[in-house]
Amino acid sequence: EMQLVESGGGLVQPGGSLRLSCAASGFTFRNYAMAWVRQAPGMGLEWVSLISNSGDTTYFAGSVQGRFTISRDNSKNTLYVQMNSLSAEDSAIYYCAKMDGTDGSRDAFDVWGQGTVVTVSS
């Protein structure tokens, strides 16, 4: 069974940083692009970032460009996102999602984790 398990969420002060992780199992992690999608409380879904299967190519939503970094360790089957300069607008459930292709260019999100909650507040 394909599974994604996020970790690393929590309470952080405005301006602070946080790194989220996503452990993958049940599929060949190195063969697929991966992404982060977030959902603010009571709101809809917002794509945050994606990374190609090799890690060579990354893309970001404008709202996080320059503040977030996405990476992956294919030897550990783990996806990461480093989030810096956090503000209240970044408070959300952060979901890790597998994409059904190698570079994320024309792929849906076919497997989702259960999410990890990030709260930015003083």
Next chain:
Amino acid sequence: EIVMTQSPATLSLSPGERATLSCRASQSISNTLAWYQQKPGQAPRLLIYGASTRATGIPARFSGSGSGTEFTLTISSLQSEDFAVYYCQQYKSRPLTFGGGSKVEIK
């Protein structure tokens, strides 16, 4: 950025009824459209990709149609487990964008 607009925002129906949800793209996206279902406290689940292809394990009562800018998700006969929020999402171009969601509630 491609803007995705879903309607209606809320649909009140009884079990056994047919649900028809709409999604419109601000520009043509061919068939690069997915539908997701989200229940309270749960992660989204992929229902449909390529505008009309059911994902693995999705019941046949769910069907998708459309191309270009107009898309539809149909649930032929609502079951109790189908009452949820449904999102469409385009993957034609970045930034990847979602519609605002349509809630299917019990009447």
